[in-house]
Amino acid sequence: MTSSRRADWLVPTALIALTLIPVAGGAIRLTDLTGGEVTPENARFFASPVPVVLHIVTAVVFCLGGAVQFSPAFRGRNHRRLGRVLLPAGLLMALTGLWMTLFYPYPEGDGDLLAAFRLVAGSTTVLALVLGFRAIRRRDLARHRAWMIRGYALAQGAGTQALVTIAWVVLVGPATGSTRTLLLGLAWVINAAVAEWVIGEPGRRRRALYRTRPAERTA
Ligand code: HEM
Numbered sequence: 001m002t003s004s005r006r007a008d009w010l011v012p013t014a015l016i017a018l019t020l021i022p023v024a025g026g027a028i029r030l031t032d033l034t035g036g037e038v039t040p041e042n043a044r045f046f047a048s049p050v051p052v053v054l055h056i057v058t059a060v061v062f063c064l065g066g067a068v069q070f071s072p073a074f075r076g077r078n079h080r081r082l083g084r085v086l087l088p089a090g091l092l093m094a095l096t097g098l099w100m101t102l103f104y105p106y107p108e109g110d111g112d113l114l115a116a117f118r119l120v121a122g123s124t125t126v127l128a129l130v131l132g133f134r135a136i137r138r139r140d141l142a143r144h145r146a147w148m149i150r151g152y153a154l155a156q157g158a159g160t161q162a163l164v165t166i167a168w169v170v171l172v173g174p175a176t177g178s179t180r181t182l183l184l185g186l187a188w189v190i191n192a193a194v195a196e197w198v199i200g201e202p203g204r205r206r207r208a209l210y211r212t213r214p215a216e217r218t219a
Contacts, residue, residue, distance in 0.1 A: 005073060008071050008072050008073040009071055009073070011067075011070045011071070012067040012068050012070050012071045012074075013067075015063075015066070015067035015070060015156065016064060016067045018156060018159035018160065018163070019060070019063040019064060019067065019156070019158075019159050020159075021159060021162035021163075022059070022063070022158040022159055022161075022162060023060050023063070023064075025162075026056035026057075026059065026060055029042075029045065029052065029056060030053065030056060032045075033045060033046065033049055033052070033053065040108075041107065044104040044105055044107070045104075048103070048104070051096045051099045051100050051103075051104075052096070052100060054092055054096045055092075055093060055096035055097055055100065058088075058089040058090070058092040058093040058096070059093040059155065059158065061085065061086070061089040062086055062089040062090040062093050062152075062155055063152075063155055063156060063158070063159070065082055065085060065086045065089070066086055066090070066152045066155070066156075068082065069082060069083065069086070069148075069152075083136075087129060087133055090125065090129050090151060090152075090155060091126060091129055091130075093125075093155060094122045094123075094125040094126045094129070094155070095122075095126065097118060097121075097122040097125075098118070098119065098122040098123065098126075101115050101118040101119055101122065102115075102119075109176055109177050109180065110181070111178075111181065113178070113181050113185075114180075114181040114184060114185075117181070117184060117185045117188065120188075121154050121157055121188050124150070124154055125151050125154045125155055128147045128148070128150040128151030128154065129147070129148070129151045131143070131147040132144050132146075132147030132148040132150075132151060135147060145199070146199045149195050149198055149199055150192070150195050150199070152195075153191040153192060153194060153195035154188060154191060154192065154195075156191055157184075157187050157188040157191050160187035160188075160190055160191050161183065161184050161187040161188075163187075164183050164184075164186060164187045164190070165180070165183050165184075168183055
């Protein structure tokens with residue numbers, strides 16, 4: 001593989017790595033639901049398994065497939081075909097997340113603030129995906145890119161939450177109750193900020209190019 005082809009896959013590889021912890025969590029939860037015993041910790045999932053199963057499957061498809069969409073090598077027809085799978089997967093992931101927030105009883109340690117964070121993240125993800133879809137129907141590529149990056153970043157909150165929580169536990173101490181809630185919220189804020197930075201990048205590069213002297217521009 002040439003170095004430029006390797007560079008094409010750098011971002012997707014990093015994004016896939018970011019998804020690995022929640023994907024592992026999902027695999028453990030699905031295994032538990034297919035053969036484990038009911039405990040106070042998992043009773044809500046056993047009582048209504050469909051939303052959590054749909055959520056895990058669609059979240060994994062959306063996060064892994066979405067990572068691939070960031071590769072410049074994966075453009076054109078392939079990007080469009082995969083997009084047709086990822087859009088419903090992303091919507092279902094966010095809608096089941098919203099359903100679980102509203103209808104599952106809170107597990108110990110969770111409260112209204114965490115539910116509010118989840119409602120904001122889940123509904124903003126739905127909105128971003130719908131606006132991203134509408135933009136591409138109108139052939140507005142810049143707006144499509146921006147909204148899809150926003151939707152994907154919020155979904156990837158799950159991966160950043162795992163990293164932020166691990167870092168806190170290692171460096172500071174236990175992450176429970178309101179500390180955990182604030183860390184989960186912080187992860188969504190980090191991802192939203194990174195998304196806005198990435199969305200602004202082509203404009204910044206263009207402006208930097210036009211600040212250089214004309215001779216350097218044509219070189
Ligand atoms: C907008 C994004 C998301 C929202 C609002 C959301 C929301 C939720 C909610 C409310 C639950 C139930 C929590 C509980 O009752 O303990 C849940 C569970 C879960 N979510 Fe998400 N989620 C999102 C994205 C993701 C992504 C991207 C992944 C994985 C790649 C993921 C993986 C999981 C897993 C594995 C569970 C089961 C947790 C367990 O076993 O305790 N979620 N999610």
